[in-house]
Amino acid sequence: MTKRFHQGDRVRWNSHGGEAVGEVLKEITSDTEAAGRTVRASRDEPQYLVRSDKSGGEAVHKPEALEKL
Known part of the structure; x- marks a missing residue:
């Protein structure tokens, strides 16, 4: 079963600079343009649009790449 996250959930994920922590902004459930x-x-x-607390940058991740805090 796919993990589900909701807007406002605090999550962490691996990024190029190590571990990142941030917030889920949106669940994406159809093909779209997001985070460039x-x-x-x-x-x-689904995939999830997240924003990093440290950089303020946005990224999109599959649920298996995210861990709820």
């Missing part, structure tokens, strides 16, 4: 790239997503395979 094309995101392939569906209701069965």
